[in-house]
Amino acid sequence: MKVLGISAFYHDSAAVIIEDGRVVLAAQEERFSGIKNDAAFPSSAIQFCLKESKTELSELKAIVFYDKPFLKFERILETYLSQAPKGLVSFLKSMPIWIKDKLYIKRTIRQGLLPMMEGNGRLPKIYFPEHHLSHAASAYYPSGFDEALILTVDGVGEYTTTSLAVGKGNSITQLRTMAFPDSLGLLYAAFTYYLGFRINSGEYKVMGLSSYGDSKSKGFKDYYWKIKESLIQIHDDGSFKLNRKYFGFLTGLRMTKDKHWENLFGIKRRIKGEAISSKHQNLAKAIQVVTEEIFLKIATEGKRLTDCTKICLAGGVALNCVANGVLVRSGLFESIYIQPAAGDAGGAIGAALAYYHLSRPEAERKKTFSSVYLGPNPGAGQKEKAHSFKENTFSDFDLLCEEVSSLLSQGKVIGWVQGRMEFGPRALGNRSILADPRKDWMQDRINLKVKNREEFRPFAPVVLEEDAHKYFDTGEVKASPFMLVTFPVIDQSIPAVTHVDGSARVQTVNQEQNEKLFMLLKVFKETTGCSVLLNTSLNGKDQPIACGAEEALTIFAESQLDYLVIKNTIFSKEWN
Ligand SMILES: [Fe+2]
CATH class of the missing domain: 3.90.870.20 (Carbamoyltransferase, C-terminal domain)
Structure with missing residues (x-):
């Protein structure tokens, strides 16, 4: 039984083929197109998966997309209505793209796949699991654990930004979620933007830069407390609320309200290419430390709720190796499994695995994913x-x-x-x-x-x-x-x-x-x-x-x- 998983249209489009629950092949579109973080429909990645596994589209049991586009659209509409008339410009700007490609994704996927059809076969049914279920499945099923807490943290899926779930046998049950706009991924992305890096790919740079900050310095301490007192209210269970006053992503295309940030932190938004000062280093350190604190609090809450000894992580924030190191050294869990493609590319793996396991609840769990070496061989070259x-x-x-x-x-x-x-x-x-x-x-x-x-x-x-x-x-x-x-x-x-x-x-x-x-x-x-x-x-x-x-x-x-x-x-x- 073969299933095709797809993630696309936001960043890091990817395709994966699983066979009898085992991940056989997977690749990101960017590697074929040469466009970093390519968000386009992953035609080349899909063609690679089909050709290499000798699969006809019509013999697939299912095609599974990694989130629910209508639910996502509903969230965007609701966000606009709650802020209207603010954000009208960005709303109007995004609508044509939504209506053309993103809202009717079933149609877009069918149109993308039809040229790959051979003979008179029919395209299999297309399924749409929730974004955070795809992330959760991408970590839990490959982990091989029989029972584990599953923590997924990213920018935003449809509504969910953070979820705590428990995996048992083939099932995944959600325990707690946090919803947009309260998002650890978007908070980190806002700092990525303010520090002059590209969001969705510059987060690594903020993490690297944070190590240069001086946790004993007055500068760092100031920033740290300003974040905790003005930008975000953190509760003991790891849930938190962002102060809407400081963030632009609800109403506009910018992440931060720069004037407010300037007043709060006393530094201007860094423009790409500008020199990096100790202030930037300390600001990066401050958001990194706050992120680690929240990450640990959420994991601690998950431990309290489930008493699991094992934890699985996915979602873009799980690529924060420094925060992962803090969790590992906390001793909260005996074993930790982090999906190596924790970002949205890995959602393609999770979507396909979720369909396979949740549609066969009694089936035996198999080793689903043992290696990341799933793409093309080198070939001959020109x-x-x-x-x-x-x-x-x-x-x-x-x-x-x-x-x-x-x-x-x-x-x-x-x-x-x-x-x-x-x-x-x-x-x-x-x-x-x-x-x-x-x-x-x-x-x-x-x-x-x-x-x-x-x-x-x-x-x-x-x-x-x-x-x-x-x-x-x-x-x-x-x-x-x-x-x-x-x-x-x-x-x-x-x-x-x-x-x-x-x-x-x-x-x-x-x-x-x-x-x-x-x-x-x-x-x-x-x-x-x-x-x-x-x-x-x-x-x-x-x-x-x-x-x-x-x-x-x-x-x-x-x-x-x-x-x-x-x-x-x-x-x-x-x-x-
Ligand atoms: Fe995600």
Whole structure:
């Protein structure tokens, strides 16, 4: 039984195919279109899923979209009516898009799929689970837990912004919800906007910047208390109310009411490209700490309600690795599972899994999702492009690892393309740039050569799972395969992956999870004594991560990467 899951039209469109409850293939549209966070109907991702799994549309049991468009429209209409006539301009601006594409999504999906139909078959029925059920399902079913608390936190779905649910066997039961406009995701997004970054993708930058804030400084303390006294009223159970006076998203296209923020915090909204000051750093720290507090309070309330020992997390806020680290170290739960594609792309997985499990309540639970490597294989790449570089192909993968390890230890920056592309926002060793973490100048070198990103953003380490505890204070945590939790660094030998506050966003690797990356790390350890590599995504500044060989070769040609490895071949720029 095959089911197609789709998320689209807001940000991070994606498609997924599940077969008998197991996630078989999944990909984000941005990787095919080259448009970062592409929100368009995911035609290419769907075509990839169908072709690769040899599936005809007519043989699908169901197509499942990740939220309920009519309910979402109702919320937008209600919000406008409650504020009218304020917000008329933005309301009128958004209406044509709604009426054309978003409201009649069933029609839009059918129109998008019909060109992919072969023969005389009929399109299967299209289902619309609620947005937060899709998020909850995306974390609970893959977790493998028989019973767990499920916490989903994002900007907004239809009405819901936060939900606490409990998973038991195949069922998911919602316990508590919070509704728009009281939203932790939108609160964080408002600060992202005020600090001069793009919402829905710049939240990582705020998180990175927050580590530079000084929690002992008067500046930080002022901001922290101003947020808690003026912007948001937080209750003991983690519920909260935003002060409408300060937020523009109810009535306009802006997140914040800048004049009020300026009066409150004493700094102007930062314009993109402006220098970052200690005030910006402290403001980022203040919202990060408040977010962690709320996150922990909600999880504590969930624990009180259910007494569960396990928790599953999803929704965009679950990508906040620093807050996840606080939850892990709180000891509230014995086990934590975070969906690696916690944002809306992962909603496609959850929607399909929710349909499968909730329509078969008595069926046995299976291992639904064991890896994020669900996208296309690298393919061959364009011959002319490949031939403009020097190629060295190894028949023995061990020998390739020895060569790559040697180049890494010489300080070379290397693109590494192996196997299926990752699903979700992180490159986890199949579409990565790798480097030696022991060199303190490596961060600058990578930024100069290819990434060109803000210097306050840290690079992450990938470490052999068995050695993780030697480098990081992982406590009871044995594995962190998806790079979703920060841990304190306890070994001073890896400065290039140690953030300014002494933390790192750790990815652990074992043989089963990613054999080729595991082999490379083993060889690097044998030759250098170090079990860690720097791992960052293979993409240019503000570009999506490379999809296949073609895109990887383009990045290699346009950047100053020293080497590119695709499968068993090392490409170098010593021209033929
Ligand atoms: Fe969401």
